[in-house]
Amino acid sequence: MSRRNAAVQQGRQGPRVAPSRSVAAEAARGGTIRTVIPVAGMTCRSCEVRIQKFVARIPSVQSVEASAPRARVVIESSRAIPPRTIERAINLAGYEIGLTQWIGRDRVAWAEVGYSVMILVALALAAQVTGLAELASGIGDISSGGIFVALLLGLAAGVSTCAALIGGLVMALSGAFQAGRAARGEETDLATAMRPALVFMAGRILGYGVLGGLLGAVGANVAMPPMVTAALMIAVAALMTVLGTRLTGVSPRISGWSPTLPMGVSRKLGLVGDGPNGAYSDTRAAALGAASFFMPCGFTQAIQVFALSTGSPLLGGALLATFAIGTAPGLLALAGLPAVVSSEARPTLLRFVGVVVLGFALINGSAGFRLAGITLPFSVGTASAASLPAGAIAADGTQSLTTYQKPNGYSPSNVTIYSGAKTHWTIQSTNAAGCASALVVPSLNIAKRLRTGPNIIELPALKAGTLRYSCSMGMFDGTITIVDPPKASPQGTGG
Numbered sequence: 376m377s378r379r380n381a382a383v384q385q386g387r388q389g390p391r392v393a394p395s396r397s398v399a400a401e402a403a404r405g406g407t408i409r410t411v412i413p414v415a416g417m418t419c420r421s422c423e424v425r426i427q428k429f430v431a432r433i434p435s436v437q438s439v440e441a442s443a444p445r446a447r448v449v450i451e452s453s454r455a456i457p458p459r460t461i462e463r464a465i466n467l468a469g470y471e472i473g474l475t476q477w478i479g480r481d482r483v484a485w486a487e488v489g490y491s492v493m494i495l496v497a498l499a500l501a502a503q504v505t506g507l508a509e510l511a512s513g514i515g516d517i518s519s520g521g522i523f524v525a526l527l528l529g530l531a532a533g534v535s536t537c538a539a540l541i542g543g544l545v546m547a548l549s550g551a552f553q554a555g556r557a558a559r560g561e562e563t564d565l566a567t568a569m570r571p572a573l574v575f576m577a578g579r580i581l582g583y584g585v586l587g588g589l590l591g592a593v594g595a596n597v598a599m600p601p602m603v604t605a606a607l608m609i610a611v612a613a614l615m616t617v618l619g620t621r622l623t624g625v626s627p628r629i630s631g632w633s634p635t636l637p638m639g640v641s642r643k644l645g646l647v648g649d650g651p652n653g654a655y656s657d658t659r660a661a662a663l664g665a666a667s668f669f670m671p672c673g674f675t676q677a678i679q680v681f682a683l684s685t686g687s688p689l690l691g692g693a694l695l696a697t698f699a700i701g702t703a704p705g706l707l708a709l710a711g712l713p714a715v716v717s718s719e720a721r722p723t724l725l726r727f728v729g730v731v732v733l734g735f736a737l738i739n740g741s742a743g744f745r746l747a748g749i750t751l752p753f754s755v756g757t758a759s760a761a762s763l764p765a766g767a768i769a770a771d772g773t774q775s776l777t778t779y780q781k782p783n784g785y786s787p788s789n790v791t792i793y794s795g796a797k798t799h800w801t802i803q804s805t806n807a808a809g810c811a812s813a814l815v816v817p818s819l820n821i822a823k824r825l826r827t828g829p830n831i832i833e834l835p836a837l838k839a840g841t842l843r844y845s846c847s848m849g850m851f852d853g854t855i856t857i858v859d860p861p862k863a864s865p866q867g868t869g870g
Contacts, residue, residue, distance in 0.1 A: 410450040415473040417443040418630040429468040444632050446475040477628045484624045487723050491730035525694045529701015541667050542709040545572050548660050549710050572710035574657045575664040576703050582665025584696035590682045591691020601746055601817040608743030615736035622729025746849030748817055773797045780804045780811050780825055784851035793860040798834035813847035
């Protein structure tokens with residue numbers, strides 16, 4: 376991001392640091408001089424490439440390594456370079472020497488983030504009151520609702536997580552395409568400018584369909600361990616937090632942490648414009664769209680796990696292809712933003728999207744921790760107290776427990792059983808298509824795909840304590856409290 380754009384989207388980087396106090400030079404191996412310079416405003420791979428190009432033109436420079444995550448440039452040269460010379464090269468690239476702030480000081484950015492939070496809270500409350508919050512979970516039978524829900528989730532992902540994670544790739548491809556046309560003196564209208572995004576989406580839909588079919592084919596014999604899923608969800612939440620923070624622009628330093636492909640891969644895919652491989656290619660764009668199947672996204676992961684559980688190549692492929700189709704409007708709109716959204720309004724739009732991404736990061740992270748058996752302080756709900764055991768231990772030394780699985784969770788969500796006795800646990804499922812139909816008990820290594828009707832799980836005799844269970848994605852959970860049975864009263868003696 377150039378200095379001018381950085382000032383618009385993320386606010387000023389703070390007081391400028393004098394080059395003489397910022398440039399640190401030291402002797403390196405082989406008689407070379409290693410110089411480290413803090414640079415403000417770097418947020419992406421393009422920033423690194425641009426700075427490296429300009430600094431490499433300085434005489435006696437042997438190598439240049441710019442790092443957006445570390446907010447610095449490292450130069451190796453055959454002799455000492457005057458700080459003012461380095462500063463001039465960095466300024467020509469569109470950046471400044473200086474420290475990048477952790478907390479931005481742009482009051483407008485903070486105000487717009489606050490407004491975005493209030494808007495999202497209002498929308499969430501409205502969805503809860505109107506019942507729209509349960510639209511995705513109440514889909515009924517998989518044959519009639521699964522594909523529709525995959526489409527809904529795709530539409531949501533296309534304006535949130537996928538927009539943050541995949542949107543950058545789409546825009547990079549569009550930039551390489553337009554740069555190539557400009558170099559050849561060709562004008563680009565809106566329809567032509569959308570070509571890279573359309574090719575990317577075509578490859579994405581086809582790739583998702585094929586790979587989703589493979590997931591469905593092996594799904595009958597493959598089950599993701601709950602702790603692995605929990606770790607993936609927490610990692611995804613962390614990544615989404617970085618992406619969301621970057622979009623809001625409230626932390627210039629974190630803005631440089633966004634994930635990028637290795638430079639060699641970027642060149643081969645045509646995402647950077649230097650060298651003979653920098654030209655745009657439809658083949659590369661389509662291949663990158665198919666490869667986006669492997670990029671972490673909370674919604675994508677949910678659909679992938681769902682497809683894995685179907686055991687059907689046809690249904691698994693249809694679910695993933697439909698999900699990819701659902702993401703198309705949001706991603707295509709993002710690719711066309713530069714042509715339809717003014718430069719003044721763009722930062723506000725991106726900040727709103729960033730707040731949405733942070734909201735999904737909170738949801739995914741909380742679910743991942745719940746799946747791992749960790750209860751976060753802010754995620755503690757107001758579940759009713761566990762009821763006493765409904766019946767005594769039977770003559771055969773076992774006890775019974777019944778739970779009802781619905782599209783939006785488990786009921787009752789907090790019950791009590793006795794310790795020291797095996798439990799015959801019946802889960803009555805009314806909806807075998809939603810996330811709640813994939814039940815896991817991590818501490819007992821139990822994972823069961825519920826079918827409509829009664830489902831039986833035999834629990835071993837447990838010690839007094841708490842047994843937590845949830846759906847396979849940690850979105851819905853329940854608690855079984857285990858208490859010691861009352862001591863038998865001694866029989867009285869007659870006189």
